Amino acid sequence: LDTKFPKIGTTIFTVMSALATEKNAVNLGQGFPDFDCDPKLVACVNDAMTHGLNQYPPMTGVPALREAVADKIESLYQYRYDATSEITITAGATQAILSIILAVVRAGDEVIVLEPCYDSYIPNIDMAGGVAVRVPLTPGTFRPDFDKIAAAITPKTRAIIVNSPHNPSATVWTREEMLTLQELLAPTNIVLISDEVYEHMVYAPLQHLSASSFPGLAERAFIVSSFGKTFHVTGWKIGYVAAPAAYSAEFRKVHQFNVFTVNTPVQHGLAAFLQDPQPYLQLPAFYAAKRDLFRQGLAQTKFELLPSEGSYFQCVRIANLGVPEKDLSEADFCKWLTSEIGVAAIPLSAFYADGFDQRVVRFCYAKKDETLKLALGRLARL
Ligand code: PMP
Ligand code: GLN
Secondary structure (H helix, E strand, C coil): CCCCCCCCCCCHHHHHHHHHHHCCCEECCCCCCCCCCCHHHHHHHHHHHHCCCCCCCCCCCCHHHHHHHHHHHHHHHCCCCCCCCCEEEECHHHHHHHHHHHHHCCCCCEEEEEECCCCCHHHHHHHCCCEEEEEECCCCCCCCCHHHHHHHCCCCEEEEEEECCCCCCCCCCCHHHHHHHHHHHCCCCCEEEEECCCCCCECCCCCCCCHHHCHHHHCCEEEEEEHHHHCCCHHHCCEEEECCHHHHHHHHHHHHHHCCCCCHHHHHHHHHHCCCCHHHHCHHHHHHHHHHHHHHHHCCCCCEECCCCECCEEEEECCCCCCHHHHCCHHHHHHHHHHHHCEECEEHHHHCCCCCCCCEEEEECCCCHHHHHHHHHHHCCC
16 A cells, blocks of 8 residues: 555654563653552442443543543632533543544644654644644753744644643643743634643642633633543543533544544543542652652763653753763664663654754653662663
């Protein structure tokens, strides 16, 4: 078959996880926990399954789950979405983002992405026939550069994708940055796609600032989140989109003919589990301890640490390491690190369409303490 998407290859996460398995390396590459979820959550899903909740749910998701999501958003961000017309349950954030883009972006429309960015955004824009307009986050700090963003806006700009907490840089947008974005978008019709999958992983003294809590953003935003991240179940592939009714209606046109709906017992299980806010309220303290353990270990090495304000990622500069492999490309360095040192990481260049290489790699610390200690022992050799 002649290829429709010649530029799309296998994702870096698949490549590095396969290499980690082959080399028996500690996998700090692909972002997923190596520990299990709360057994109560499994019991909730099991309960739904054994009580016959196994047929198609409504297209937009099980009502109790949509209500629970609306309640969670209201309690955290003081904005009430209507559970019937404004919340849709999706097969993870990946499906949500593609469906939003297909629902919004017409052929030739421009979509601003801030690089480095999650690897599905640009291929998704391509699939919709749109044009990705790549604006770099400030090199070194990864803060948004609003002059550059403003300069990228044209009459063809249909949407902008923002991701805070950010994968891969682990930065979290400040109130000032959110307000500046709101001001910048105010005179436009630009749609905001706000990827907030790491919303519950922001470390004190910072807090997550959802686009839903800024009226000028909420009115134009699709908010995307993922239960996979929040409840340590990345393999369940379930999340949601919250958006104004008119936006949700357009989104649902794609959603219904894409997946139609999402598996029933997991939705019921999550609805029951969400009645207790403690699991997600305790997440920052849980991951902050892992982050601190990992950073303290890395501080003993020649890796130069970048901040990790949110998400479960830690980026490091490799330029000062005491091994000649520090001069390899980020991608080759990660392969070497996996094969020879036994720790898998992700090159930041994988998050840039042009493969920009700034001598930085990403580790994921969503791992058992013993896994992190094993990796740190190996990294100490560098
Ligand atoms: N957006 C970002 C920024 C992510 O890091 C991820 C997961 N790696 C996703 C979206 C996709 O989430 P899901 O697994 O729920 O599809
Ligand atoms: N979001 C995960 C990461 O950034 C990977 C998800 C995937 O494998 N597609 O590591």
